[in-house]
């Protein structure tokens with residue numbers, strides 16, 4: 001694993017955007033795996049700036065998002081489709097039909113997951129997967145205890161994630177209790193993985209995930225087994241990374 005230390009959220013975002021830009025420049029028709037949440041917003045903002053300057057072209061890029069709440073429509077401002085459109089897709093020249101997010105409105109979980117797995121395999125797999133890290137070590141919505149060998153599946157969110165996500169909803173009752181998520185098996189099949197982390201509250205889980213035992217109790221710990229992971233963080237989030245002797 002490669003670790004890139006940065007001084008701030010802004011610098012972390014610039015480095016992550018650089019890694020994504022390099023991928024898009026080297027392979028204009030690449031498949032990018034994308035995440036939502038607070039962490040990647042700065043990365044998307046930076047990519048939009050470079051696109052506006054004429055330095056990046058997304059016209060041939062395909063994107064596959066990690067997850068979506070079950071039951072939320074693309075127009076719901078708390079859905080991950082809405083998030084991606086407003087924070088990224090609407091501001092670049094990507095073709096909307098080449099952007100993929102699980103279908104939150106598909107009530108049949110088996111069908112929703114099967115359809116999403118087919119989209120991923122039809123694209124030929126993911127070239128670069130961008131990941132944030134949950135406070136309990138989740139990646140996508142693969143919560144502690146998730147089997148490492150799963151593809152897209154429907155999950156029940158843990159209390160801790162429901163609580164963390166409730167900051168985006170008017171009340172706790174409105175936070176969806178289930179989601180469709182890309183599985184760990186699919187994430188691990190991405191050719192490259194870029195994990196972004198910022199803030200002191202992530203320091204302990206960064207240490208547990210990347211320097212602790214590999215266990216389903218800390219889903220992100222499986223990333224230690226991937227051969228091309230880059231961890232990009234600000235100094236607070238990387239403050240507990242053990243020093244190399």
Ligand code: F6R
Nearest residue numbers: 035036037038039132133134140
């Ligand atoms: C979202 C996702 C989640 C987040 C994680 C961290 O698509 O996959 O695993 O990456 O919950 O969220 P933030 O960035 O808000 O700390």
